Amino acid sequence: MARVFYPLQHFDPTPTQFQLLPFRFMRFEEKELLVNEAGEFLFTPSGTVRNLVDGSLETNSVLYRDLKAKHLVYDDTSSALLDVLATKVRTKFDHITGGTKLHIFVVTLRCDHSCHYCQVSRQSASRAQFDMSTSTADRAIAMMMDSPAQDVTLEIQGGEPLLAFEMIQYIVTKAKPLALEKGKNLDIVVCSNLSHITDDILHYFRDEGIKVSTSLDGPAFLHNKNRPRPGNDSYQRAIDGIERCRAVLRMERVAALMTTTAASLDYVTEIVDEYVRRNFHSIFLRPISPYGFAVKTHRKIGYEMERFLKFYKDGLKHILDINRGGYRIAEVYTQILLTKILTPHSTRYVDMQSPAGEAWNVLVYNYDGDVYASDESRMLAEMNDRTFRLGNVHSDTRRSLFTSDAALRMFHAACNQALVGCSDCAFQSYCAADPIYHHATQGDMYGNRPTSGFCMRNMSVLKHLFSIIEQNDRDTMRVLWSWITGTTAHGPATECA
Amino acid sequence: MRLTTMGVARNFDRSIVGILATSELPSGQRSDRIRFFSEGEVHESVSGYRALLCHDGLKVDFAVPYVHRLRDSDHLRDGDIVVLEGSTGLVRSLYRPYELHHHLFVTERCNSNCLMCSQPPKDRDDVEALTQRNLELIDLIKTPPPYLTITGGEPTLLGDNLFNLISRLKFSMPETEVHVLTNGRAFAWPEYAKHFAETKHPKISLGIPLYSDYAGLHDYVVQAKGAFDQTVSGMHQAARNGIRVEVRVVLHKLTLPRLTEIVEYIYRNLTFVEHVALMGLEYTGYTPRNIQELWIDPFDYQDNLEQAVEFLAIRNMTVSIYNHQLCVLKPSLWSYARKSISDWKTLYLETCERCTERPNCGGFFQWAIKKHSDHIHVL
Numbered sequence: 001m002a003r004v005f006y007p008l009q010h011f012d013p014t015p016t017q018f019q020l021l022p023f024r025f026m027r028f029e030e031k032e033l034l035v036n037e038a039g040e041f042l043f044t045p046s047g048t049v050r051n052l053v054d055g056s057l058e059t060n061s062v063l064y065r066d067l068k069a070k071h072l073v074y075d076d077t078s079s080a081l082l083d084v085l086a087t088k089v090r091t092k093f094d095h096i097t098g099g100t101k102l103h104i105f106v107v108t109l110r111c112d113h114s115c116h117y118c119q120v121s122r123q124s125a126s127r128a129q130f131d132m133s134t135s136t137a138d139r140a141i142a143m144m145m146d147s148p149a150q151d152v153t154l155e156i157q158g159g160e161p162l163l164a165f166e167m168i169q170y171i172v173t174k175a176k177p178l179a180l181e182k183g184k185n186l187d188i189v190v191c192s193n194l195s196h197i198t199d200d201i202l203h204y205f206r207d208e209g210i211k212v213s214t215s216l217d218g219p220a221f222l223h224n225k226n227r228p229r230p231g232n233d234s235y236q237r238a239i240d241g242i243e244r245c246r247a248v249l250r251m252e253r254v255a256a257l258m259t260t261t262a263a264s265l266d267y268v269t270e271i272v273d274e275y276v277r278r279n280f281h282s283i284f285l286r287p288i289s290p291y292g293f294a295v296k297t298h299r300k301i302g303y304e305m306e307r308f309l310k311f312y313k314d315g316l317k318h319i320l321d322i323n324r325g326g327y328r329i330a331e332v333y334t335q336i337l338l339t340k341i342l343t344p345h346s347t348r349y350v351d352m353q354s355p356a357g358e359a360w361n362v363l364v365y366n367y368d369g370d371v372y373a374s375d376e377s378r379m380l381a382e383m384n385d386r387t388f389r390l391g392n393v394h395s396d397t398r399r400s401l402f403t404s405d406a407a408l409r410m411f412h413a414a415c416n417q418a419l420v421g422c423s424d425c426a427f428q429s430y431c432a433a434d435p436i437y438h439h440a441t442q443g444d445m446y447g448n449r450p451t452s453g454f455c456m457r458n459m460s461v462l463k464h465l466f467s468i469i470e471q472n473d474r475d476t477m478r479v480l481w482s483w484i485t486g487t488t489a490h491g492p493a494t495e496c497a
Numbered sequence: 498m499r500l501t502t503m504g505v506a507r508n509f510d511r512s513i514v515g516i517l518a519t520s521e522l523p524s525g526q527r528s529d530r531i532r533f534f535s536e537g538e539v540h541e542s543v544s545g546y547r548a549l550l551c552h553d554g555l556k557v558d559f560a561v562p563y564v565h566r567l568r569d570s571d572h573l574r575d576g577d578i579v580v581l582e583g584s585t586g587l588v589r590s591l592y593r594p595y596e597l598h599h600h601l602f603v604t605e606r607c608n609s610n611c612l613m614c615s616q617p618p619k620d621r622d623d624v625e626a627l628t629q630r631n632l633e634l635i636d637l638i639k640t641p642p643p644y645l646t647i648t649g650g651e652p653t654l655l656g657d658n659l660f661n662l663i664s665r666l667k668f669s670m671p672e673t674e675v676h677v678l679t680n681g682r683a684f685a686w687p688e689y690a691k692h693f694a695e696t697k698h699p700k701i702s703l704g705i706p707l708y709s710d711y712a713g714l715h716d717y718v719v720q721a722k723g724a725f726d727q728t729v730s731g732m733h734q735a736a737r738n739g740i741r742v743e744v745r746v747v748l749h750k751l752t753l754p755r756l757t758e759i760v761e762y763i764y765r766n767l768t769f770v771e772h773v774a775l776m777g778l779e780y781t782g783y784t785p786r787n788i789q790e791l792w793i794d795p796f797d798y799q800d801n802l803e804q805a806v807e808f809l810a811i812r813n814m815t816v817s818i819y820n821h822q823l824c825v826l827k828p829s830l831w832s833y834a835r836k837s838i839s840d841w842k843t844l845y846l847e848t849c850e851r852c853t854e855r856p857n858c859g860g861f862f863q864w865a866i867k868k869h870s871d872h873i874h875v876l
Contacts, residue, residue, distance in 0.1 A: 005612060005787065011722055012713025040765055065755075069710035069762055078712035079726045084733055084766055091768075343812075344768045481811040 015059045015075035021085070023072050025049050026426035028466065036071050038088035039340060039429035043470060092429065094346040095353050095361060099148035102350060102362040104155045104375060105140060105171060107132045108164040109367055113193055113229045117259055117289060119379045121159050131164050132367040139393035140365035141175050145182055146398040147363075152184050155213075157191040159367075165201060172208055189213050191257075194241025195229065202248040212245050214238060216256040216278065218264060218271035226261050242278060256280055260288050265307045268315035276327060284332035285315045287457055289376070305456045313464055323479040330483035337465055339484050340430040350374070352432045356414035359390060359407055369393040371401055373410060376436050388436055410435045413445035421449030427462045498840065499572040501589045504550070509562035509583035512626070514591065514633040515547040519575040529637060531581065533573060548581055550588065564588060578637050580630055591634050598839040599642045601631050601662065604650035609680050610720040611706075613747060613791055615782040618650055628658040632665055641670030646678060646704075653683035663696045674700045676743070681705035682724060684731030684740075694738035702741035702771070705732055708752050710762030718751055729766065736769040743772040749791040753798050760805045764812055773809055775802065776837075777820030780868040788868070795825045796872035802826075806833050823858045825870045831857075838862055851875050 025034045032048050035041045044063060051057040052073065057064060059075070067073045071088075074080035109130035111121035122130050132140075144152060154175060156168055172188060179186035189211045205212060216238055217223045223235040245254045256278070258264075258271060268285070275283045287308050312333070319331050336349045350357030351374075359373035369392045372378040377388030388410060390401040401407060413435040416422035422431065437454050438447030449455045468476060515531035522530060527545035534540055534551035543549055549563035552570060557563070564581050567588065573579070578592035592599060604627055607618035645666070652659050666675055675698060684690045684703075705728060709715040712725035732742050744763055746752060752759065756775075763773060778784060778791060795802075802818070809816040810833075818830060819837035826834055836859035844863040849855050854876040861869060 005610070005720060006717075008713075008717045011716035011720070038765075065711040065714075066758070068712070069758060078716075078723065081726060081729055084729060087733060088766065344765050478811055485811070485813045 013077050015077050017055060018057070018059060018064075018068075018073045018075040019080075020052060020073055021071055021080065024424055024426045024428055028463075028470075031470075033426055033466065034067075034070075034072055035426050035429060036085075037429075038071065038085060038092055038344070040070050040088075041341070042066055042070050042072065088344060091344050092346050095348065095357065096355055098150065100144075100359075100361055100363050101147070101149045101151060101348065102153050102155060103140075103144040103147070104157060104362065104364040105132070105137070106364065106366045106378065107137075107156055107158060107161045107167045107171070109159040110163045111158060111160040111193075112163070112195055113160070113227050113234060115227045115259075117226070117261055119382045130159070130367055132167055132365075132369075134167075134170060136365075136367070136369040136393060137167065137171050138174065139369065141171065141178060143363070143365070143371070143393055143398055143401075144175070145178050145184070150184060151187070152179070153187045153189060155189045155191060160193055160196065161190055162192050162194075162196040162201065169204070172210070176208075187211070192241075193227070193234070193238065194245065195234065195237040197241045197244060199244075199248070202245060205245075206248050211253045211255070212249065213255045213257060214242060214245075215259065216242070216274065216280075217258055217261070218267060219274045222264060222267055222271070225263055226259065239278070251279075255282070258284060258286065260286050260308065260311065262288065262304070265311045268311045269318050272315055272318050272322070272329075276322060276329060281328055282330045282332055282335075283319070285312050286333070287312075287453075305453050305460075308457065309460050312461060316464075320476060320479055323482075324475055328482065328486075330486065333461070334465065334480070335483040337430060337462065338480055341462075341465065341469070342481075343484060351434070354414070354416040354428075354431070354433045355411070356433045356435060358388070358414070358434075358436055359402070359410065360414075363390075363401075365393060371396065373407070374436055376440070380436070380440060385440075387439060410445060413438070413447075419446060419449075421455070427459065430462055431458050499569060499590075501587060502567060502569045502572070504564040504567035504586045504588060506564050506581065506583045506586040507555075507562070508560050509548070509581075511583050512630055513548045513562055513581045513583070514578065514630055514637065515581075516637055516639075517550070517573055517575055517577045517579060518546070531579065533570075533575075535570075550579075550581070578634055580634075591630075592638060594638075594640060594642075596840045597644075599645045600839075601634070601645065601647045602649065603627055603631060603647055603652050603655055603659070603662065606654050607649065607651040607680075608654065608682065608721065609651065609724060611783070612718055612720065612751070612787045613749060613778055613782070613784045615779040615784070616648075616650065617782045624655050624658055628655065628662065631662055635662070635665050635669055638670065641673045643672075644674045644676065645670075646676045648678045652677055652679050653689070660692065660696050663693075663698050663701065667696065667698045671699060674702075676702055676704055678704045680719065680724065680728060681731035681735070681742075682721075682727035684735045685727040687734055690731070690734035690738045690740065693735075694740055702743060703732075703735055704743045704745055704774070706745040706747065707759065707763065707767075708746065709755055710758045711755065714751065714755070732767055732770070736767075742767070742770045743774060744770045745774045745776055747776045747778060748793075748795075748798065748802065749778045750793050751791065753793060753801055756801055756805045757808060760808050760816075764809065764814060771815060773814060773816045774837075775805065775816065775818050777818075779820065779862050779864065781862065781864040785867075792868075794872065795821055795870050799825070799827050799830070803830055806830060820859065820862065822861065822870070822873060823854045824852070824874050824876050825872055834859060836860075846873060848873055848875060 022037045023034050025032055030046060031043045032046055033041060033043055071085050109120055109122045161168055175186060191213045194214050217226045220235040224232050227234040242254060264271060272283060316331055316334060319329055322329055336347050336352060339345060339347050350361045362374055364372040364375055364378050366372060366378050371390045371393060373388040373390060381389055388406055390404050390406050414433050416428055416431055416433040419433055422428055434454050435445035439445045441453060442448055515529055517533045518530040519533050521542060524545045528547060530546050531548045531550055532546040536552045540555060543557055543561060549561055551565050552567050555563055555565040564586055576594050577590055580589050580591055604624055605619040681703060707728060708718040715725040716722055735742050744767060746759055777795060784791060806816050816833060818834045821834055823831055823834060838859055842862050844861045844865060852875045
């Protein structure tokens with residue numbers, strides 16, 4: 001017996017009214033951009049939000065179907081699938097689960113370089129004064145192992161950590177069996193300027209599976225200017241070091257990180273080309289660090305930020321051109337933000353998370369046993385601002401670190417969901433809270449958005465990326481997706497050498 | 498190739514499942530065999546077989562079950578597993594070891610009524626009988642196949658019987674990859690998904706169709722209110738219980754306008770699925786009746802299809818195109834096209850004889866002879 005088929009209206013009754021699901025929005029050029037709680041977005045015609053709010057939006061329109069399918073509205077003709085939305089939101093906040101993953105060990109402050117942007121290194125110092133002791137290392141390793149995280153990264157830096165190579169060996173020898181015992185996957189990275197690399201050290205790295213991250217600020221004139229050392233040969237030493245590392249270690253075990261200085265801002269093409277010439281497949285166009293400078297005037301920050309944004313946009317354009325030409329090189333900041341915008345996943349990059357990744361996802365164990373919420377926190381401490389010193393490995397436990405006044409004060413300002421100017425920003429899901437930056441630049445962890453360099457940069461970069469997304473050029477999107485899905489050598493290190 | 502033939506049944510009224518034997522076997526090996534006599538063959542030793550099958554009129558004195566005066570039999574081979582229906586004389590091939598695609602057909606019942614269903618549901622309780630037949634079939638399969646599909650109707654309507662079948666498969670062919678074609682609605686009940694997972698079959702996955710990212714349209718295509726919500730929730734519950742899921746989208750006039758939106762919905766809401774199959778319409782079952790509302794020539798939706806495939810591929814989602822001929826697909830899509838049509842249903846047109854790509858092409862469903870793209874051509 002044949003069954004009856006019912007018409008569309010039977011299953012798809014036009015809803016008479018609809019309800020809003022949580023979303024944030026902004027004007028975007030001639031359109032409006034709506035972003036739901038899970039970071040899914042929709043470009044809509046101008047006036048859509050108003051029609052949504054006053055209930056006048058046509059429910060039999062294609063636009064209505066788009067809005068409903070994107071979890072922006074719901075109605076009584078079907079369930080809102082709230083548990084599906086909840087799962088998506090939970091996935092987006094995956095970075096807050098699992099415990100601290102990145103553990104930075106500052107094994108010495110001694111260094112042969114005197115980089116302008118570094119606040120911590122000591123050129124001439126006795127070994128005992130600024131090196132980590134074995135008892136401090138033991139306590140720091142124990143604290144790292146106390147983290148519930150399954151995958152932990154041990155990042156060894158300085159100063160120049162190779163000046164304390166015996167301490168590196170000590171830490172690796174102690175940490176590996178403990179990780180095994182606790183069932184943790186341990187990833188070890190050494191951040192070095194490579195000027196003291198030897199074959200023995202390289203063979204040790206190879207045998208222990210240790211990765212190397214080094215600094216490369218651009219072509220020789222720029223690198224040498226940014227990173228002075230006796231003999232003015234830091235560039236040549238870095239290049240030689242990179243090639244020697246690659247000869248012994250696998251290619252992808254050697255990464256380079258670029259620090260942007262005021263001197264870099266006019267040379268983004270040259271910097272990118274240097275990375276391509278050296279066969280790197282990722283480059284991180286990082287903003288100028290504000291640490292170490294006096295709190296600047298708003299106008300000065302604005303001016304510097306304008307220059308940085310031009311640097312970033314010109315750089316991104318150049319990098320995209322290179323990719324379209326067939327050489328694959330990813331810009332890491334773009335890759336991180338696009339992962340937030342275009343995928344259901346969260347990212348492990350601690351400097352761009354809400355709740356902020358500082359302390360929560362990264363801990364820094366200084367040579368003297370002091371524990372900081374981030375590398376920037378210990379830089380501040382070197383300038384006598386110990387606001388983000390959580391405690392000391394010799395007198396604290398993981399629990400007391402995370403319940404210290406320093407930690408609790410910071411956590412209060414660590415959610416952009418609850419910050420003025422961020423709570424209703426369309427870009428909230430893609431952006432972050434940065435209490436340390438705002439404390440350093442504005443003297444207030446919560447910060448003032450209209451004058452925040454952090455806000456200015458991310459608003460501008462995100463708008464730029466959204467216009468690229470909206471243009472939807474096939475070749476460009478292919479390149480960008482290859483960055484998102486491809487694997488970089490390792491997650492970008494926070495600060496290095 | 499044919500699936501059924503007809504004869505006259507004698508000495509039994511139930512169903513008999515057995516393995517065809519085209520030559521005489523020692524008496525100790527006859528109990529699960531159906532002795533099949535070809536035309537003119539002398540019926541000498543007939544005792545001990547489960548049943549007999551032959552073209553000619555058969556006259557045997559004792560009460561062995563048999564089907565004689567068989568109409569067609571070219572498709573029957575030694576080793577095929579068939580079922581003989583005592584009430585009608587129908588001979589249905591259930592399992593042919595030499596084929597690539599194998600199915601357990603578990604019920605004709607369904608709680609949806611899709612506009613383009615290739616196997617229109619019937620409202621009669623066949624669950625007990627078919628379960629019994631399938632359990633016997635599983636026991637008779639001597640060499641486990643690499644893949645086996647459980648299909649219907651809607652398999653989850655079997656209740657515990659489905660779990661019994663899965664447990665039997667797990668016991669007798671644990672290496673066989675089992676794919677269950679279901680609308681997924683039952684999995685929306687957390688208890689059901691949990692129960693299904695508890696069968697702990699090591700190689701099982703679900704193939705679940707999704708026809709829109711917009712609830713009302715999906716519900717219309719499957720002719721069931723609330724189906725979209727149940728299917729999407731069902732996929733989540735399945736994933737939560739560690740059950741692997743494939744999503745299937747049939748391409749037609751009702752699904753194509755939102756195809757990019759559908760695959761985006763899949764990527765953002767059903768990220769866990771291990772495979773997305775984009776499938777051509779089958780001109781059988783309900784489809785001819787609803788053809789006005791469904792038909793778009795595949796040639797005319799290539800761009801749309803390419804966009805959807807690329808959308809998924811650049812996101813590292815595994816995507817395949819089923820039931821499409823290479824001559825109506827852009828070359829950029831060829832590497833995604835699978836030869837997905839069951840051997841017995843595959844057909845090539847006269848045009849295809851001269852085509853150099855024929856060995857790489859999945860061909861047509863046999864019913865495409867009645868309706869196919871206007872743009873089929875030699876490559």
